Amino acid sequence: MAQEHPASGESTSLQFIPLGGLGEIGMNCFCLQQDGQILVVDCGIGFPDDDVGVDVVHPDFDWLTENASSIVGLFITHGHEDHIGAIPFFIDGLGSEIPIYAPRHALELIRSRLEQKGRRIPKLQRVDCGQSYQVGDFLVEPIEVAHSIIDATALHIQTKIGSIIHTGDFDLDEVQPAGHLTNGRRFRQLGDEGVRLLLSDSTNVVREQRSGHEGDVGVALKELIAAQTGRVVVGLFSSNVHRLDQLVKIALSSRRRLCLLGRSLRKQFEIAMKLGVIDVPPHCLIPPESLADLPPEQVLVLAGGSQGEGPSALRRLSLAQHPLLRLEKGDTVLFSSRVIPGNERGVAVMKNDFLRQGVKVQDQKNAPQLHVSGHASREEQRKMIEWVRPQTFIPVHGTLYHMQAHELLARDLGVSSTFTIENGQVVSLEEAQAYRAGSVPAGKVRVAYGGQTLDARTRRHRIELGRNGVVSVSVVINQQGEMIAGPQLRSYGVPGLERDGLRASIEKIICEKVKDKVGQASLSLSEVIRRAVRSEIYRLSGVKPPVEVHLHRTGADKV
Ligand SMILES: [Zn+2]
Ligand SMILES: [Zn+2]
Numbered sequence: 001m002a003q004e005h006p007a008s009g010e011s012t013s014l015q016f017i018p019l020g021g022l023g024e025i026g027m028n029c030f031c032l033q034q035d036g037q038i039l040v041v042d043c044g045i046g047f048p049d050d051d052v053g054v055d056v057v058h059p060d061f062d063w064l065t066e067n068a069s070s071i072v073g074l075f076i077t078h079g080h081e082d083h084i085g086a087i088p089f090f091i092d093g094l095g096s097e098i099p100i101y102a103p104r105h106a107l108e109l110i111r112s113r114l115e116q117k118g119r120r121i122p123k124l125q126r127v128d129c130g131q132s133y134q135v136g137d138f139l140v141e142p143i144e145v146a147h148s149i150i151d152a153t154a155l156h157i158q159t160k161i162g163s164i165i166h167t168g169d170f171d172l173d174e175v176q177p178a179g180h181l182t183n184g185r186r187f188r189q190l191g192d193e194g195v196r197l198l199l200s201d202s203t204n205v206v207r208e209q210r211s212g213h214e215g216d217v218g219v220a221l222k223e224l225i226a227a228q229t230g231r232v233v234v235g236l237f238s239s240n241v242h243r244l245d246q247l248v249k250i251a252l253s254s255r256r257r258l259c260l261l262g263r264s265l266r267k268q269f270e271i272a273m274k275l276g277v278i279d280v281p282p283h284c285l286i287p288p289e290s291l292a293d294l295p296p297e298q299v300l301v302l303a304g305g306s307q308g309e310g311p312s313a314l315r316r317l318s319l320a321q322h323p324l325l326r327l328e329k330g331d332t333v334l335f336s337s338r339v340i341p342g343n344e345r346g347v348a349v350m351k352n353d354f355l356r357q358g359v360k361v362q363d364q365k366n367a368p369q370l371h372v373s374g375h376a377s378r379e380e381q382r383k384m385i386e387w388v389r390p391q392t393f394i395p396v397h398g399t400l401y402h403m404q405a406h407e408l409l410a411r412d413l414g415v416s417s418t419f420t421i422e423n424g425q426v427v428s429l430e431e432a433q434a435y436r437a438g439s440v441p442a443g444k445v446r447v448a449y450g451g452q453t454l455d456a457r458t459r460r461h462r463i464e465l466g467r468n469g470v471v472s473v474s475v476v477i478n479q480q481g482e483m484i485a486g487p488q489l490r491s492y493g494v495p496g497l498e499r500d501g502l503r504a505s506i507e508k509i510i511c512e513k514v515k516d517k518v519g520q521a522s523l524s525l526s527e528v529i530r531r532a533v534r535s536e537i538y539r540l541s542g543v544k545p546p547v548e549v550h551l552h553r554t555g556a557d558k559v
Contacts, residue, residue: 045085072136148374162196175213202398262304308346329358469493
């Protein structure tokens, strides 16, 4: 669907270089490069894709680090973690400091995160919609869009090859409690003037229409909470300030006291109150330590962890392991959130753990009005393309499946130059044409709990240990090669190996190998023992765990 041959001639060109978010939901980060200058847009993290102790996943920044001197700035669309969460990792790797431009709410979150991590604060420039900012040779104008967070923006970027519009994360919901509506008039106006490239959010391409409005969620929550006689816990995305604000009002009108469980939720409240977008009367908010003193019908708890994340408040409540609150029969948990693809199993386990405690659970399945998405449905995506009428279209913020469907939608609407590309693949644009232009290094970096990067080898080891366990063998021999102690066999996570018969069989093999002394001429005694033990374990139990052999020789330094 796209030209694949390079253009000829010396005309000015611009490269679109995605480093994250194209081919997956999350980890959003792309670059625009013209005349040796690079503008970076967004810098987010992704969810861990396996259960081996990974805390966060962020884009591989090697290409940007190598080109650090060309970076003119980082421009942020909004404050969701998949757009700002990787900033500390990104700036750590850069030798120089780059300015960061962000709307008000995202800027406060970035500042707070950098302070919390003890990082030097780079130049942070607050941006407002309707104004333009010169970043190198790029002129960037944020445009207001509706989304499940306050101060969300699209970007209009003027470049040497023409105007680029990046929608950011957006929807066209017209019933927003705080009036944060998408500025359709500005998109139409820019479309009239001519747009060279549109980059648009693909997340909800499979939904034909919006399922509801953010304003209606507040009405539904109010009714559901009013109908309860026990404690109510609402699990939600902590960054959805519109919804936090509505829940404060619901707490006041239902005569319940509000309690916040979860560090991220408390941080979001702190920033929203600082910005003046949430007003919580002091008597309304109670510290978690006071929960035990209140009758259940006066309690409204907001809790982070709606995706079942291991150490979150909601997960600990579901396991009856929260130190300050134990739910009981008659209490209710409302999931005012969706399940992000990939997290289904963990969320289902958590809901069942609540039910096991006699706690009622309501979610989008039995109360559809409990949540609406902040991403454009197909109908809204169609409207955006019709407003902007771009020369070239590239879908972003989606898996390959989502982006290909979005590309087809654009072609159905008459856009003839379209590209579906994934992270690292480059599209080069000139005034009149666009073509694929090779690739740059891109990938995922996994950061383990504790903050260390989990390299590919260590990750493989963790996966192997999780699947097969590990065995360690200790043997002590004297200078004549006779075994004088052991063998000592220890196993972790290998099923059945502790049974006496199996253990004796393995120890017998070790003794035989030591008696043979030389083993196979080309192999050390340690290696002979390792191989023999591993194949015996495989024969006995059907698994091949790693085997560590510690061979100690008395009277010699070398082991
Ligand atoms: Zn978002
Ligand atoms: Zn996003």
